[in-house]
Amino acid sequence: MLKRPFSACPLCDAALDGCTLHKVADISKHPLYSADLPAQLTWLRCGTCAHVFTQDYWTPAGEAILFAKTLPHQTPGSQPCEPLRGTWAPTVTRVAGILCATRPRAAVFGAAGDARPRWIDVGFGNGALVTTADEFGFDALGIDVRPTAVERLAAAGYPAVCSDFNDFDAETPVAVLSFCDALEHMHDPRQTLRKAHKLLAADGLLYVSLPNSETATWRQWEAAGTNPYWAELEHYHNFSRTRLIRLLAQHGFEVVDYSVSSRYYSCLEICARKSGFA
Numbered sequence: 001m002l003k004r005p006f007s008a009c010p011l012c013d014a015a016l017d018g019c020t021l022h023k024v025a026d027i028s029k030h031p032l033y034s035a036d037l038p039a040q041l042t043w044l045r046c047g048t049c050a051h052v053f054t055q056d057y058w059t060p061a062g063e064a065i066l067f068a069k070t071l072p073h074q075t076p077g078s079q080p081c082e083p084l085r086g087t088w089a090p091t092v093t094r095v096a097g098i099l100c101a102t103r104p105r106a107a108v109f110g111a112a113g114d115a116r117p118r119w120i121d122v123g124f125g126n127g128a129l130v131t132t133a134d135e136f137g138f139d140a141l142g143i144d145v146r147p148t149a150v151e152r153l154a155a156a157g158y159p160a161v162c163s164d165f166n167d168f169d170a171e172t173p174v175a176v177l178s179f180c181d182a183l184e185h186m187h188d189p190r191q192t193l194r195k196a197h198k199l200l201a202a203d204g205l206l207y208v209s210l211p212n213s214e215t216a217t218w219r220q221w222e223a224a225g226t227n228p229y230w231a232e233l234e235h236y237h238n239f240s241r242t243r244l245i246r247l248l249a250q251h252g253f254e255v256v257d258y259s260v261s262s263r264y265y266s267c268l269e270i271c272a273r274k275s276g277f278a
Helices: 061-064 081-099 128-135 147-155 189-199 217-222 241-250
Strands: 004-005 019-024 040-046 052-054 057-058 118-122 139-144 160-164 174-179 199-210 252-258 267-274
Touching: 019 128, 019 139, 081 128, 081 147, 081 174, 081 199, 081 252, 081 267, 118 128, 128 139, 128 174, 139 147, 189 241, 199 241, 217 267, 241 252, 241 267
Parallel strands: 118 139, 118 174, 139 160, 174 199
Antiparallel strands: 004 057, 019 040, 040 052, 199 267, 252 267
């Protein structure tokens, strides 16, 4: 069995009989598609919380086929480092600046050795966020489920672990956890956020970027019937900004910064702090 159906809405547990068919997409043209996989992706809309999600998700057998391929630009070492460094520097600068609201700047930008704050990037892709965070002085680590990506990042001299995030444990509290275009790949985002909350330090930051269905771009795509995100065969969710912020609040995170991604169309960037820090 390559796919397993959701038994309820993955964000609010509403019964599926209260969900409506939202979209059916052809995924056979996706560059990661294999003829061994089903050619269509069915999307549902929850009648209770309005979240939009796929009817089913990949089993380990399905993931084995899917993860056998990797998009070239999402592999460490596949692109020149300097442009990627410039792409990620503003993000690291912004997140580090927010962390300085609770820590001395010298403990963020000037820390050395074992005092460096830990930054873990989940689903690191080409590894550029890990390498840039390392340059800024973070103790940066990448986690990914694709062995080739992990091997290449490690070969370049950066810590990398091949693991599902929910199976990973950190030895020390984490200052920053980043999910860059990764949370929409998690079939159970609530489990992921509970784990993130557990791993983060008391003042820890969660950085999330993903497609946002509440943009002018999204509306334009829908009007023209050209929205590319319906055919993303690794995605299980299409979040709205409103639903994502509510989900974060439900799991102990307070949004402290919002931005628009320059890397992908119609994507948001949110930085949220673990709630309760005084």
